[in-house]
Amino acid sequence: MPTVDIDPDELRELTGSEEKGDEELKDDLFGLGLEFEGRTEEGAFELEFAPDRLDRLSVEGVARSLRYQYGDARGIHVPSPNSAEWTIEVDDSVPDERPYVTGAVIRDVDLDDEALESLIQLQEKLHATMGRKRAKGAIGIHDLTMLKGTAATEGNPTIQYVGLEPDEDRFVPLDSDAEMTPADVLEDHQTGQTYADLVSEYERYPAIYDDIGLFSFPPVINGRRTEVSTDSRDLFVEMTGTDQWTIDKMLNIVCYALSARGATIEEVNVEYPDHEVVRPDFATKTKTVAHDRIETILGIGLDPEEVIDLAERSGLEADREENDAGDLVYEVTIPPYRVDVLHPLDVIDDLGRAYGFNNLEPRYPDVGTVGGRHERSRLERAAREQLVGLGFEDLLNFHMISEAENYDRLDISPGDDAYGAGEPATIKEPYSEDFTMLRTWVMPSLLMVLERNTHRAYPQNLAEIGFAANVDESENTGVAEGRRVGAVLAHHEAGYEDAKARLQALTRNFGVDLETPPTDHPTFISGRTAAVVIDGEEVGVIGEVHPKVLVEHDLEVPVSAFEFDLEALH
Amino acid sequence: MQLPSQQVAVLEAASADEATSVDALAAATDLPPETVTGAVFELEDEGLVAVSERVDETVTLTDEGVEYAGDALPEVRLYEAALEAGADEESTQMGQVIGSSGLEGPQVDIALSNYARKGYGTIDSGEITADPDADPAADAEADALAALADAGETPVDAVDIDSDTVDQLERRGLVDRHESTVREVTLTERAVTELMAGIETSETVGQVTPELLTSGEWDDVEFADYNVEADAERFDGGKVHILRQTAERVKDTLVGMGFQEMDGPHVDADFWINDCLFMPQDHPARTHWDRFALEQPTHIDDLPADLVDRVERAHKEGVGPDGEGYHSPWDEDFARALALRGHTTSLSTRYLSGEEVGDLEPPQRYFSVEKVYRNDTLDPTHLLEFFQIEGWVMAEDLSVRDLMGTFEEFYSQFGIEDIQFKPHYNPYTEPSFELFGTHPTTGELVEIGNSGIFREEMLEPLGVECDVMAWGLALERLLMLMYGFEDIRDIHGTLCDLELLRETEVTY
Missing domain, CATH: 3.30.56.10 (Phenylalanyl-tRNA Synthetase; Chain B, domain 1)
Known part of the structure; x- marks a missing residue:
């Protein structure tokens, strides 16, 4: 879960509740759904937030919510912005992929270190959430005094949102001393490299100009000229993105936070080629x-x-x-x-x-229904009870496995004409190389458990009724899923007959007809391997595990085994 | 009086006047000594014999002692070689004497260390002398070895050896001393009286046999007693896996609460996993790496076209006169993409849509206890695949009180009474609550599930016109709360320890 850092002293000041102790504050914050996770090195609260109330991503927003909770504020407060002086002109050249822009001018802001830090954090958290890592919306905040707007008419300065050839112009980006083209930034600047994927496919790059020249390369980085510091008094906030509503809402959250610091909000005209809007939009x-x-x-x-x-x-x-x-x-x-x-x-x-x-009294709903288990799960339980009765330790293994474990170590290959050798359903970005596919049978898992437990007492008679899957184009999902009944008998005298005796007992209990015609399967010893044929259909394999496979799993006792489709007992 | 045959034999072999040892009784009765000992204790309990015990010390030769008893002691052999080399007259090179003595290895050291001690001569600066007056034939140690070799295992008292010599031989590792308890038995007066009256033999039997049963003989025999307190050899019977047991118990509990079980695919389209849950397609959880997308195969073949349209409309426009959709893109191709389900709510959407068992009329209760997959970091409380207890209730006018009451009832079935509810946010439920329970050993508050009332934006496209409250709980967390396990990896998966599974108590 994402966290936001809140300085408790700032919070006390902004809520006007100087007398609240830290513990009391934590309880109040928990009531808002902001869970205390710990403290930062500077002593701020690290609070976990649920990603719905994005207006609480700064100390100003949290303070506002607390004031409502305390009853110090009621109803709705909407700041009254001053009329627009500045205009953002959207040029035809703006890339189609990122057509939207919004903005506001902030006057008379008192940015001490804490306030600046809070603003930067709010910007980052909004980028991470609503902004979808700047893909959907990116925020640029500039020192207004460093901007020079082209006065189209007197007293109406303008900046331009345009599209730019990657190497068309140069500017000095933040955290750099050199003039760079946007293409250079993506190549050589650390921030540029981080966000390069967002724009590298664009034909033209988004860019913002004032009278002096290029000063911002959204959504990647601002220019150094307009960098905000604690000395900044007037700010220009612009946001670009793929969705007007999203950037307008992000702008509202930033404006409310700065307004809570005593700043005055001033509207900005946004002139698209075919229409004009006035922002911020504080309509309820x-x-x-x-x-x-x-x-x-x-x-x-x-x-x-x-x-x-x-x-x-x-x-x-x-x-x-x-x-x-x-x-x-x-x-x-x-x-x-x-x-x-x-x-x-x-x-x-x-x-x-x-x-x-928490003031609500729980009650059990007065609704009558009849319960019952799914037939598949009843069958699975009945078969598992039989296996346990036959002396097997019931296991529960992961469904994800590696190709090496599933196939190679049992001496089979995907697509072999052998039980368990179906084509794998593979995972695009696996957690690690141990979990790259869904297992196509349970035998590999059982042998892995034997391998892990060679120091434990024998006999080790293990069974699992578990999920396995393989690619099957006749299925709607392209994957055939099923439950397999797998069992291994590992002890000094384990042999085919032990396995067969138990398989016979199991099938007899389900009233199905078992035949075991000889077959070949690379996992098992030739001449001691049979197909499991239940009610005339081949559904599995039984045999003595091949010494090659045993040695591969560091086993020093013979193992006999069987595996078949649970559905065959139906 | 009737007694088992062994006891009768012992009584008859024993005497009232003279104590008889168990070994002597064994010889007289032709019974194994342990049987006689058993019979003697039984008779003592009956007051028929008196038993006295004494501790005897016996001495036996070690392998080395046996060797020297045959070959002579190494120091004697050295003395004899020295005499032959003329060391009784003048000191002789030691190497030469040792060579002719035939002593080898550790025996050389043994010979040298005992030679002077026992007055066979002197050893100095590699020269050896022999005392012509020494008499190997009078060597007490050699005599004792010879005597013990003849006697076998012998009470010390029975051989005429002084105890200093025995001590010396023990120090040299040539003899072992043992202590043994000798029990001696004397008949009591009561035994004499009973013997005179005549004691009948009753038979004791070790094993019940078919012959015994069919012949009716079982009625005349006495069964030999076993040491019923002794531990038997360990036996590991089969057992249902502890997590399965817990899952079964959860299923039984939910069935008892009126829930029907759902079943469905592990590999499923994002449509059923996420889109039907009103999860926007650009939600971090869907683009995030914690989703296991499939590389092969990639897309589902068929989705119900009408439902796809309704779901897309809900995402874009919302539901109801005041509804709003997401300001997010929606792409059917993404909805068709396959992944391992991150929650079993995909089963709920399939059932609620009518896709699985036809349209459902309220009231309904459904559940599943099945695996879900998340690309999370593996640690003691997180696995890549784990069991989710999914459940929902469909009825008119459900409230958060009904939701809370259902959980309290469910968890109280497992002895967990301290469930806490924290208001929460989910894209698909409103209101939403996280559930917490207290870990029995660490005392920590553990998140055990997530719940809420399904949003209308989710239900309306699925064709559901009443309320549905739902939850997803973690089965492994419930197990941890019940058992106090601290690392779930010991239990679930191929890293499991069979010993732990064998030792874990059952649940019911």
């Missing part, structure tokens, strides 16, 4: 939530006043209304920094949290 939205639905989800009765109170304590506003059918509903207003409210149910969850889910 509403959801119609039925009173009855609130009561059924929470399982309690509520007065309308209580519902309205819970909404206000959640940072929402609820207006009581009647719908066309005459039912009590609420028009609930959602503030512009919320990105997680898709449906009225999300509002009900907020109301439940404000009420305190």
Whole structure:
């Protein structure tokens, strides 16, 4: 789970609750769903967050939520931005893959070290979550005083979002002293290398210009000229991305955080070739939530006043209304920094949290149904009980295995005409070379367990009824999956007859007809191997394991074994 | 009076006047000494004999002692060689004497170290002299060896050897001393009386045989007693794997709570695993490396076309008059991609959609206890594949109280009463809760599952028009809570230790 670092002193200051101890704060934060994981070296709280409330990725946002929880704030607060002075002009040359941009101007911000750190963290966390590692949305924050806008008309400075040939222009990126082209940045700059995959396929690279020249190469890196420091007082925030809604919401979260620091927000005109928008968009939205639905989800009765109170304590506003059918509903207003409210149910969850889910009394649902097991699982249990009765230790092994274990060490190859040698369903990015495919039979797992336990007492009679799979184009998923009954007998006198005796007992108990015509299988000794034929169908193999395979597994006792499809007992 | 034949024989061989040893009784009765000893104790318990014990010390020759008894002691052989070389008259080169004595290896040292001690002569600066007055025939040690060789295992007292010599021989490793307990038996007065009255023999039998049973003879015999307290040889019977036992118990519990079991594919399309759960396609969990995508095969052949359309619409536009979708791309090709299921909620979506058992009318309860796969880091509490307890209840108007009550009921069946609920976020449930339990040995709060009420954006495309509450719990975590295991890898997989599986107690 992702974490966010929050300085408890900052939090106390921003919530105006200087008297709260650390423990009390931790409890309050847990109530918001922010779990304390530990402290950073600087003493900040490391808090685990669920990725729905992205407005809580900074100390300012967490403080806002706490103020609602404490009752110090109620309802909705929307900052009033000043009218736009600046314009972002979107040029036709902007790459089709990343057509959207948004922005805001921030005035009179007081950036001390903590505030700057918090802003940088918020930027990083938004990149990691909503921004999908900058692919969907990337944030650039600039010192406004370093920008010079082309005055198309007096008092209306403009910057341009354009597309650029990879080597068309040069700028000095952050953390560098040299002038570089965007292509150089991807090649030679550390940050450029990290994010190169995002744009390297583009024909033209995204770029932002002011009157002086190229100052930002989104989503990769900003120029050094406009770098923000604690001396910065006015900021220009721009965001580019693949989805307008996403970057607009990211912008709202950043604006709310800076506004909480006392800054003034100023709108920016965004001029696309065919239309124009004004950002940030602080419009609220509403959801119609039925009173009855609130009561059924929470399982309690509520007065309308209580519902309205819970909404206000959640940072929402609820207006009581009647719908066309005459039912009590609420028009609930959602503030512009919320990105997680898709449906009225999300509002009900907020109301439940404000009420305190832990204050609800659990009850067993009064719903009558009849239970039962799946036939496959009943069969599996019955067969397992028989195997245990025959003296086998029941095992439970992994379904993922390596090609070497599954085939090579048992002297078979994928596609051989031998039981267990089906083509493998393989995994694209395995955890390690030990787990590259799904096992095609359980025998390899049983031999691995024998190999691991040569220091343990014999006899080792082991069995597993387990999953195995192989590629089969006739299946909808392309994979035939099934349960196999596998068994090994390992002791000084283990022989074919021991295995056969147990297989006979097992099949007899299920009333199926067993035949064992001789066959050849590389895993077993020739002349001591038979096909398992149940009710006329070949479904498995039985025999004495070949010394080559035994030695390969460091075994010094004979092993007899059988394996067949569980379904044959059906 | 009736007694087993061995006891009768012992009574008859023993005397009231004179103590008789067990060995003597064994010789007289022709019974093995251990049988006689057993009979003697039985008789003592009956008050028919008195038993006295004494400890005898016996001495036997070691292999080396036997050798010297035959070949003469090395120092004597050295003395004889020295005499032959004329060392009784003038000192002689030692090497020459040793060469002619035929002594070899460690015997040379033995000879040299005892030679002077026993007055056979002197050894100085590689020269040897022999005392002409020494008499090997009067060597007490040699005599004692000869006497012991004749006597075999002998009570010390029975051979005329002084104890200093025995000590000396023991130090030289030529004899072993043993202590043994000798039991001697005397008849009591009661035994004499009973013998005069006549004691009948009852037969004792070791093994019940078919002959014994069919002949009716079993009624006349007495069965020999066993040492019933002794440990028997270890036997490892078969046993159902402990995790399977736990899974079975979970299944039984859920069946008892009215749940039906689901079954379905491990390799499945992302559509059933994620899209049907209203998981946006650019959700980190779907692009993240913790998903095991298949390299071969790559895509499912068929998906229900209507359902695909409805699911795509829900992702893009949301559900209901106020609904909103995700601002994320949606691509059917990605939905068809195959992966190992990361949760068994893929079974739930298949059942809820009507794909598996037809359309379902409320109320319904369904569950599965099956494997899921996650590309997580292996550690004591995380495996790449583990069992998920998946369950859901479909009914009109379900509440979070019903959800909490179901969990409390379920876990109380396993003796776990301290379940805690933490409000949580899942893309497919709202409200959502994480569940925590307390580890019995470490006392830590362990996350044991995730739950919630399925979102309408998930249910509406699947054609479900009532509420469904659902959960995924980790079976391994439940096992850890029940048993206090700290490393799940000891139990599950090919690294398992058979000894641990054999020693683990059963659950019920």
